[in-house]
Amino acid sequence: MAKLLSVLGALLPLLHQADAVGYTNVSEVPYYGLSPPVYPTPEGNGGNSSSWQAAYARAYSLISQMTLEEKVNVTHGHGGQCVGNSGAVPRLGLPQLCFADAPDGIRGQEFVSSFPAQIMVGASFDRDLMYRYGKALGEEYRGKGINAALLPVAGPLGRVARGGRNWEGFGADPYLSGAGMENVVLGLQDQGVIGTAKHFLLNEEEFRRNPGELGEAMSSNVDDRTIHELYAFPFMDALHAGVASIMCSYQRANNSYACQNSKLMNGILKSELGFQGYVVSDWGGQHAGVASANAGLDLVMPDAGYWGGNLTQAVNNGSVTDTRLDDMVARILASYYYLNQDQGYPEPGVYPYNVEHEIIDVRGDHASLIREIGAAGTVLVKNVNNTLPLKNPRYLDIFGYDAKLPASPWTNPSRFGGGYEVNFGWNTLNGTLITGGGSGSSTPPYVISPFQALQDRVLKDRGTVRWDFDAENPIVFANAEACIVFINAYASESFDRTTLQDDFSDRLVQNVAANCSNTIVVMHDAGIRVVDSWIDHPNITAVLYAMLPGQESGNAIADVLYGDVSPSGRLPFTVAKKESDYGLLLNSTISFEPFPQSNFTEGLYIDYRYFDKHNITPRYEFGYGLSYSSFDYSDISVECHDDTAPEYVPSTTNTTTQGGDSALWEALYTVKASITNSGEVAAHEVPQLYLGVPNAPGRQLRGFERVFVKPGETQEVEFKVTRRDLSIWDVLKQDWQLQKGRYSVDVGRAVEILDSRIRFTGSKVR
Ligand code: NOJ
Numbered sequence: 001m002a003k004l005l006s007v008l009g010a011l012l013p014l015l016h017q018a019d020a021v022g023y024t025n026v027s028e029v030p031y032y033g034l035s036p037p038v039y040p041t042p043e044g045n046g047g048n049s050s051s052w053q054a055a056y057a058r059a060y061s062l063i064s065q066m067t068l069e070e071k072v073n074v075t076h077g078h079g080g081q082c083v084g085n086s087g088a089v090p091r092l093g094l095p096q097l098c099f100a101d102a103p104d105g106i107r108g109q110e111f112v113s114s115f116p117a118q119i120m121v122g123a124s125f126d127r128d129l130m131y132r133y134g135k136a137l138g139e140e141y142r143g144k145g146i147n148a149a150l151l152p153v154a155g156p157l158g159r160v161a162r163g164g165r166n167w168e169g170f171g172a173d174p175y176l177s178g179a180g181m182e183n184v185v186l187g188l189q190d191q192g193v194i195g196t197a198k199h200f201l202l203n204e205e206e207f208r209r210n211p212g213e214l215g216e217a218m219s220s221n222v223d224d225r226t227i228h229e230l231y232a233f234p235f236m237d238a239l240h241a242g243v244a245s246i247m248c249s250y251q252r253a254n255n256s257y258a259c260q261n262s263k264l265m266n267g268i269l270k271s272e273l274g275f276q277g278y279v280v281s282d283w284g285g286q287h288a289g290v291a292s293a294n295a296g297l298d299l300v301m302p303d304a305g306y307w308g309g310n311l312t313q314a315v316n317n318g319s320v321t322d323t324r325l326d327d328m329v330a331r332i333l334a335s336y337y338y339l340n341q342d343q344g345y346p347e348p349g350v351y352p353y354n355v356e357h358e359i360i361d362v363r364g365d366h367a368s369l370i371r372e373i374g375a376a377g378t379v380l381v382k383n384v385n386n387t388l389p390l391k392n393p394r395y396l397d398i399f400g401y402d403a404k405l406p407a408s409p410w411t412n413p414s415r416f417g418g419g420y421e422v423n424f425g426w427n428t429l430n431g432t433l434i435t436g437g438g439s440g441s442s443t444p445p446y447v448i449s450p451f452q453a454l455q456d457r458v459l460k461d462r463g464t465v466r467w468d469f470d471a472e473n474p475i476v477f478a479n480a481e482a483c484i485v486f487i488n489a490y491a492s493e494s495f496d497r498t499t500l501q502d503d504f505s506d507r508l509v510q511n512v513a514a515n516c517s518n519t520i521v522v523m524h525d526a527g528i529r530v531v532d533s534w535i536d537h538p539n540i541t542a543v544l545y546a547m548l549p550g551q552e553s554g555n556a557i558a559d560v561l562y563g564d565v566s567p568s569g570r571l572p573f574t575v576a577k578k579e580s581d582y583g584l585l586l587n588s589t590i591s592f593e594p595f596p597q598s599n600f601t602e603g604l605y606i607d608y609r610y611f612d613k614h615n616i617t618p619r620y621e622f623g624y625g626l627s628y629s630s631f632d633y634s635d636i637s638v639e640c641h642d643d644t645a646p647e648y649v650p651s652t653t654n655t656t657t658q659g660g661d662s663a664l665w666e667a668l669y670t671v672k673a674s675i676t677n678s679g680e681v682a683a684h685e686v687p688q689l690y691l692g693v694p695n696a697p698g699r700q701l702r703g704f705e706r707v708f709v710k711p712g713e714t715q716e717v718e719f720k721v722t723r724r725d726l727s728i729w730d731v732l733k734q735d736w737q738l739q740k741g742r743y744s745v746d747v748g749r750a751v752e753i754l755d756s757r758i759r760f761t762g763s764k765v766r
Contacts, residue, residue, distance in 0.1 A: 031263065033221035033599070035254035038267035041296045041324060044276045044331045047656040052276045052338055059333035063326055065092055071329045072311045077302040081350045082146065083107075083439075084283070084301045086332065097336065098348040099196075099280070099301065100141065103151035103168055104435055104550060105442030109350060111361040112140055113551060114444035115370055117435055118153055118180060119527070120377035120547035122170030122572040125623075125686045126706040127183050129373050134187025134195075136366045141193045143362030145346035147336070148194040148245055148280075152184040153440070154234035155199045155249060158527075158573055159606045161582040162497035164206040167526040167548055168440040171572025172607035173622065174230050175701045175725070178237035185241040192339045197238035199249035199282055201231055201264055205588030206496045208596055209250040211287065215594030219252035222600040228729035228736075229696070230604055232268055236724070240659025244277035244335035248297065250285045255595075257292075259285045265296025274655040277338070278331035281305065293320045298328040363445065367552055374549035374556025376684070376706075379569035379625040380542065387518055387541035389563025389628060393481035394463040396454065397474075399512050400505075402486035402524055403451040404469045406431025425526075428490035429504065434553050436526035438493020444551040450486050450522065453554030457562055472508050476515035483516035484561070485509050491526035496588040500530045500579050513539040522546050522557060532577050532619060545571065566628040566683035568706060570750065574608045575620040585610055609697040623688050623701065623750035629679030629711065633687065636673045636747050642666070648735045649723065660724070664736060667720035673747040674716050677709040684708050685749075689719040692744030696728050699746065719747075 046053030063071065066089060073087035074094070084099030106112040113136070121133050134152070141149040156163050158172030166172070170180030185195045202220035203209065211217045222231065235246070246269060248259040258264060259281045269275045278298035286292050289306030293314065300307050314320040336342065351357040380388065390396075406426045425437025432449050435441045451467060458465045468474035476483055487505035491497050513519040513534060520542040523529050534540060544567070549556045559565045576582055585606060589598035605613045608622035649663040659665070675685055689703030703719030726743070727736040 031254055032223045033219070033254055033597070035256035035261055035263045038262045038271070039294060041266045041294065041327060042270045042654070043323065043327045044334060046334070047274050047276055047658060049276070049658065052334065052658070055334040055337035056330060058337045059330045062092055062094065062333060063329055066329070068312060068315060071325055072308065072315075074332055075298065075311065075325070075328045076300045076304040076307050081348050084148070084280075086299065094333070097147040098145060098350060099148040099150060100144075100146045100350065101150045101439045102442055103153050103440055105137070106140055106144060106146065107439065107441060108443055109144065110353065111359055111363060111445060112144070112443060113363045113366045113370060114434060114442040114447070115366070116373045116377055116550045117167050117440070117526070117548035118170050119167040119572060120549060121373060122176055122180055123377040123379055123545075123547055123569045124373055124706065125176070125570050125688070125704045126376055127179055129376055130180050130183035131187040132369055133373060134184035135190060136187070136364070136369050137184075138188040138191030138193045139364055140362040140366070141188070142191045142346065144350055144360060145348040146193065146350065147341055147345065148196055149188060150196045150198065150247065151188070152181050152195065152238065153198055154178070154181050154238065155201055155231065156204045157231060157234070157606070159204040159585060159600065160496065160588050161500060161528050161579070161586050163204060163527070163588065164491050164496045165436070165438070165440065165493050166573070167436045167491055172574070173572070173701050174233035176572060176704070177234035179704075181234045181238035182241040185238050185243045189242060189244065189339060192341060192345060194244045194335055194339055195238070196245040196247050196280065197235055197243045198247035200235060200246045200269065200279070201227070201249060201258060202253045203249035203251055203258070205598065206494055207588040207590060210284070214592055215596070217251045217257070218589060218591070218596045218598050219255045220598050220600060221254055223603060224731045225729045226600060226603045227268070230606065236273060236659050239273050239275055240665060242658065244338055246275065246277065246279050247282055248279055248285060250282050257285075257287045259297050260288050260292040260295045262295035270296055271654050273660050274658045276331070276658050277335045278328070290314050290319045293324055293328070298331045370550050371552040371555045371559065374552050375559040375565040377547050377549070377569045378557065378560045378567055379545040379547075379571050380560070380567035381545060381571070381620050381624065381626065382535065382540070382543040383626050384541045386628075387482070387520065388561060390482060390561050392461045393458065394461060395477065395479050395481045396458050396463060396465050397476060397480040397483040397516065398451055398454060398465060398467040398486070399469070399474050399483060400486035400508055401429050401469055402432045402488040402522070403449065403467065403484075404431055405447055405449045425490065425492050428488055428502065432486065432553055433488035433490060433524040433526065433548060434550050435548050436491050440493060442550065447551050448554035450554045450557050453558040454484070454561070457558055472504060473511040476512060480516055480518070482518045482520055483512050484520045484522060485512050486522050486524070488524040489526060489529045497527065500528050501533065506533045509534045509540070510537065513537045520561070524548060524553070528573050528575060530576060530579055530619065535619065545569070563628060566681050567625060568627060568684035568686055570623045570625040570686050570688075571620055572622070574611055574618045574622045576611075577617070577619045581611070581616050581618070583610070583614070604697050609700070612698050621750050625686070625750070627679075627683050627685060629677050629681040629683040631685045631709070631749070632676040632678045633747060634674045634676065636671065636745070638745055639670045639672070640668065641670065642668050645723065645738060647738055648733065664724040664727070665722050667722055668726060669721040671703065671719040671721060671745055671747065672716055674714050675707060675709055676714040677711050680711050682708070682710045687717050687747055688750065689721075690746045690748070691721070691725065693726060693728060694739050694741035694743065699744070
């Protein structure tokens with residue numbers, strides 16, 4: 001591990017007198033648990049973007065020729081090939097649009113790729129890989145003629161440690177998640193595919209996400225500041241990148257269903273953040289007709305929901321205005337034109353498996369990118385005496401269910417390939433885990449298991465492999481040079497996890513470690529996995545979080561284990577020593593009340609912010625990950641670009657720039673640091689910038705870079721710090737505030753490794 005500069009006092013200049021806008025009592029906070037009405041829906045008009053303006057001009061010229069029924073028809077789902085199909089207007093040449101899952105690959109189709117899950121892309125801390133991931137997905141979605149891809153995911157963000165869908169997002173930090181959202185949207189939409197940022201907003205748990213026999217869905221009750229600085233933050237990045245669609249979420253937000261919540265849709269999304277595209281409901285997430293229309297929902301899926309004929313009637317009787325209906329249609333059509341989908345976009349090529357159809361192979365050479373991300377997103381957390389990389393072992397023992405393919409994941413042919421019915425999450429203990437379950441799971445064309453890839457390697461070295469995939473206490477051969485144990489932890493949409501470990505896997509690891517002095521543990525986990533029941537075992541020499549790598553699973557982990565790739569993945573969440581350390585953030589809120597309430601009383605303090613605040617030492621902190629090399633950090637500097645920056649940007653309550661006022665995105669400071677590879681291996685390193693903003697959590701990620709540095713070389717990294725990065729949300733002024741005060745500036749390998757962090761020590765006051 002790098003030995004670096006020590007921590008000293010730190011200061012960044014400051015700009016304006018801070019009015020403390022922090023609060024101590026949730027009841028003081030505007031609209032906590034209560035969603036204020038914001039009406040009417042701002043009309044999409046292109047704002048100050050010429051391409052959106054041109055798209056609106058074309059949309060309105062078509063709308064002027066449409067009948068009321070035709071307009072209504074466009075605003076809801078219909079039967080068709082895809083998981084969602086909008087209404088066509090054949091008379092005017094407007095086709096049905098095709099919507100499909102999932103964030104890590106097209107679900108339920110053949111000749112498509114199974115990519116790593118977003119959590120693994122987050123763990124790569126690499127913007128370029130994020131972009132290439134979005135681009136490759138975009139090529140596949142376009143190739144299959146899918147107009148709208150139901151990705152990327154920034155909600156859930158990861159508030160609840162056991163949340164069932166956290167693996168669908170980029171990690172439990174809004175800045176990291178925002179970087180993923182921005183770059184994936186850019187990559188995807190560069191291919192002409194409509195990106196759908198989801199789920200807006202506050203969909204942090206699966207328990208009672210929908211109404212049911214017990215009563216209404218859970219209400220996520222969150223204060224205004226936390227909404228802005230934590231949960232809406234990554235959506236801002238997607239919007240800034242031009243995302244054309246937003247999916248509203250299932251649950252209630254401050255007691256109003258997210259898909260009929262005027263504060264969220266009319267207020268934050270369409271006014272403050274100037275959204276020009278359309279809001280689509282999560283599937284079956286609409287719970288009222290007129291209310292959802294007037295609150296800013298534009299398209300209901302997968303069927304007519306409460307609209308269809310009812311919407312026609314509502315427009316006729318004035319409950320919903322003509323203008324609102326036209327705006328719904330305009331937003332949908334403008335998005336279609338914005339992505340130039342009227343100019344030679346392929347016809348949908350999405351088929352049920354049992355229907356004769358042409359083969360449309362959209363995989364290109366994405367396997368190599370999948371393998372690259374699989375290695376880049378693997379996080380090495382323990383490596384005693386440089387046990388890794390492996391030194392071409394002649395005797396290798398491989399243990400655990402996760403090393404092999406599941407016996408038969410295709411056991412339900414009536415579901416597989418049925419267009420969108422397939423569910424390819426592989427349950428724990430059944431075989432290797434490459435994705436999680438539910439609509440976020442992908443459908444691999446093949447899977448390279450860890451065993452297959454490792455056996456190939458050993459074979460090349462004319463060695464001997466021994467394995468046992470099933471035994472809880474497998475026989476370890478005395479001459480084994482290394483024993484690799486593969487375990488996993490499954491999670492899925494629809495339910496939250498009940499544990500962050502499992503007894504069988506823990507016993508398996510302990511049993512192998514009892515008999516093998518060089519035990520290496522690889523985990524494929526759909527989220528956080530605690531490891532304290534065995535992590536300190538002296539025979540456990542190396543441990544890796546290998547996340548959810550998709551179809552190239554085995555090749556990716558072999559690349560890391562054999563040292564073709566030095567690990568540079570970083571944890572996109574905090575791993576606690578024990579589950580109870582997550583405190584109120586461990587479990588979803590369980591309530592059997594008819595109107596269940598989940599109060600986010602921790603405010604801004606989730607994941608590492610929570611651990612920091614409560615002084616809890618984690619097992620592995622957010623951002624943590626080892627390398628086969630070592631790095632020295634030096635020469636941190638901070639440069640101010642605009643020492644006249646005002647305290648507030650022009651009001652953000654009605655912006656014309658999608659994503660928020662452009663001033664928010666201007667770099668006010670540049671932080672630089674030098675990274676020297678002081679080891680012997682050419683490797684990527686991920687320096688991270690953490691800022692301590694006054695009246696905010698002590699340290700927050702506000703920059704990262706993944707740089708390749710050869711031994712003995714030094715590279716300078718630069719972090720552009722924007723106004724948004726430095727601001728807090730002023731709930732009284734309803735605006736982003738740049739405070740005057742002292743800011744700490746840390747650059748390091750993770751949020752908490754003190755010996756690898758350097759801190760800016762200048763006191764540059766203007
Ligand atoms: C429900 C899920 O919440 C959403 O993410 C998905 O896109 C839709 N179903 C469509 O499958």
